[in-house]
């Protein structure tokens with residue numbers, strides 16, 4: 001049994017805390033935000049003070065991969081999630097009727113998820129974690145720095161020092177402090193590093209709002225959840241208890257579109273999109289929330305093949321975070337949590353082996369998702385930039401981008417390709433793996449050649465500027 005301290009009580013911190021406790025470890029989760037977990041999900045959405053998670057009230061979806069981990073590994077939490085009103089969403093329901101005629105296939109259930117607003121996901125996990133025998137969750141606890149042992153090899157993290165001055169010792173410290181993790185600063189203060197970091201503004205800005213129906217139903221999607229509409233995208237996410245989120249994703253460099261922070265202009269833009277306007281037919285709950293400055297950031301505490309330090313694992317957003325329009329963060333974080341359990345169970349006795357195994361598992365299972373998400377975002381941003389300037393977007397040169405573009409057209413003409421696309425959207429199989437299979441890339445290219453790319457009806461750039469003037 002090991003003594004493990006998890007820094008941060010967000011989704012990954014709480015899930016890993018519960019799973020590692022169930023594996024027999026002595027775990028403490030330290031969360032900076034002091035507010036206790038609210039009793040009800042509505043209270044969580046309306047009033048829970050979670051300053052540590054800026055995106056707390058913005059659109060969130062739990063994708064099928066995340067749902068599967070929750071269902072298999074924390075079945076009691078999953079049951080509580082369903083009781084809290086999580087909504088069933090079958091991504092195959094987005095398949096065009098001509099393809100759906102082929103009927104269901106074995107394995108199609110992998111595309112089903114249950115999803116809810118972020119405060120609901122966290123309220124359910126937070127309540128479960130508070131009742132987990134043996135797990136200590138300390139809220140209102142600010143971690144100031146790591147404590148270290150420095151010898152001949154890499155420095156070894158021995159625990160943490162709190163703002164109160166108290167020191168806590170551990171065999172392993174897990175950094176689950178999210179996008180705002182201060183780990184690089186702590187390391188620099190201790191003259192360690194720098195760790196490998198790739199970081200840039202993703203270039204996207206979000207304007208979103210939740211709605212609720214009077215009868216507990218959610219609107220029917222007429223297209224993908226994330227629809228490109230020329231120089232912006234619309235993200236529509238069904239959610240728990242008859243709620244749903246409508247979000248406009250724009251380029252943060254597009255100054256005129258920033259006027260969408262005004263609710264009446266935001267509404268006018270959605271109303272101008274015939275396949276999306278019906279998502280406004282509900283009672284708005286909460287304000288129109290916006291978030292910019294969203295980083296794509298990847299950290300790796302291994303430099304030239306050697307761990308920079310031992311005794312610490314970077315988890316979830318503290319390891320890597322991206323522009324979130326594909327809604328992958330929580331599902332990837334839960335996948336990462338799964339890896340953590342496995343590496344802890346086999347390597348915790350040897351800190352260097354642990355650091356190497358954690359790095360290898362992260363690189364093999366998580367990094368491909370990070371890279372694909374960033375690549376896809378970059379393509380979309382280039383497309384938006386060209387359209388803003390009245391240009392035809394340049395055809396992609398990278399093969400992965402060519403194939404991704406082809407799939408976006410081909411998926412509407414082939415049920416296998418539609419499933420391949422969903423497997424990527426659901427965080428089940430990265431596209432790189434799918435295209436490596438015999439014949440898949442060729443089939444996508446052939447169908448893309450033979451068919452037009454579908455455009456979703458909405459305002460032209462000129463109309464958009466007029467709406468926002």
Ligand SMILES: Cc1cc2nc3c(=O)[nH]c(=O)nc-3n(C[C@H](O)[C@H](O)[C@H](O)COP(=O)(O)OP(=O)(O)OC[C@H]3O[C@@H](n4cnc5c(N)ncnc54)[C@H](O)[C@@H]3O)c2cc1C
Nearest residue numbers: 008010011012032052060061177178316317324327329330
């Ligand atoms: C606009 C937006 C929309 C998103 N939509 C989706 C979506 O639809 N689906 C999806 O899966 N993901 C989505 N994400 C991503 C998702 O929110 C994150 O991936 C997820 O929250 C990561 O969980 P985490 O536990 O790693 O970090 P977080 O949830 O950020 O939790 C980190 C915790 O650490 C605490 N903390 C920080 N510093 C300290 C400290 N010094 N001491 C103690 N505690 C500390 C914070 O208070 C916080 O509670 C979205 C993100 C954004 C920005």
